[in-house]
Amino acid sequence: MRKSLSSATPVRTRDPERTKGQILEAALSEFASNGFDGAKVHQIAQRAGCNARLIYHYFESKERLYTAALSRIYSEIRAREDELHLDTLPPEHAIKRLTETTFDFFESNTAFLAITRSENLLGGRFIAQVPEIQKMSTPFLDKISDVLTRGHAEGAFREGLDPLQLYVSIVALSAHHINASHTLSATFGCDVSGKEWRQHRRRHVVEMIRSAVTAVESTL
Amino acid sequence: MRKSLSSATPVRTRDPERTKGQILEAALSEFASNGFDGAKVHQIAQRAGCNARLIYHYFESKERLYTAALSRIYSEIRAREDELHLDTLPPEHAIKRLTETTFDFFESNTAFLAITRSENLLGGRFIAQVPEIQKMSTPFLDKISDVLTRGHAEGAFREGLDPLQLYVSIVALSAHHINASHTLSATFGCDVSGKEWRQHRRRHVVEMIRSAVTAVESTL
DNA sequence: AAAATAATTCAATTTTCATTTACTTAACCG
């Protein structure tokens, strides 16, 4: 019934690790550019340079592949947080550095925001299954909290700053123009993805965070 | 060949305007909750309480329906901007009001951010076709610019503030926790959609924008 | 009131796409 596979078939050298890796890479960029529903399994296979069947061989389903991509992305951001070493810097520098590296991370790691967006569109269907997510938050927020406390002790920072609110703000200010680049560009008739615009924005964001934490002369 | 339609069929009262409206409403919420690829035409029809064929009758295709939904959403935000009347308020109040109403708008108009997110995921494929988009930006930015100029003239605001950067920041701070509610909640182990969290955030955002525009004692 | 128009329905048709079946063969293991 089925045509015998002729010897003319181009043969792929066997290498499970490489194949798995290529699939994950391809999945990452496909899910990033098209979201979960928009991404096509065959397209991912093609980009990985392998047969679509292999995706099922190694990842079982589109959903699992997506979850794997999600995990990968969160490992990266976690690694970045570990490298920050906020505790070794004077408070003002620590906050500046946190802001700048966050801003730069989103700019260079385009997949993070894109996949995150897709996951939020899905209503967070898969995020809970990502092991990396569990152990992230608290230690990192504690580090920020330490910086804020130090800064206030020195009289440089204002009192009662909330580390979570502050960090969410840093992320928001650094991410929104990337997340919404197309609609923003269309709305304001400028190219917010352009190099100059982004440099301009970077300065604005850094200054904004600085002024949010800096103590003001007593306004009594 | 085809079975004659029996008289037992429940008959829908004919009313093109109502039907069109219901379809658009349904489309809005379907596209908002599932994005373009995730939304299903039959589901939209069902929610609109009509036959799926009517969607093609009135809107020609899924893509056109999506574009119509996009237009609708942008009309709303445009209308809101017109109602702000920033010019009648003292500068500090104007900025505060702009911040608060932006924040509140996103919270109550959940469809706007959701559809915007979908459109950005699609790489801005349709936004250019939306007529409402063309005439938005500049007049509104001019109004903000006026407020900033007035504020600086009074000595209340700092010099050289960029209206576009400021407005993008207001939007970013007001939108990010909604756009990314699921991943943020998972990451930080708290419910950023909860009422208290949002109220807390609102205060934080307002204060942040205030401190960004307020003039500081000369740091010479 | 007859004819024309267009709103509406049901059931195809067609497309797209995730997933599977059935097979082939390279690489490893004794």
Added chain:
DNA sequence: CGGTTAAGTAAATGAAAATTGAATTATTTT
């Protein structure tokens, strides 16, 4: 080496979903 395992391939399957065909009838027009 011979045999087993698992990596890989091509093509089919089947379900979901977009789109269309063709008939029906409410409403409007003349």
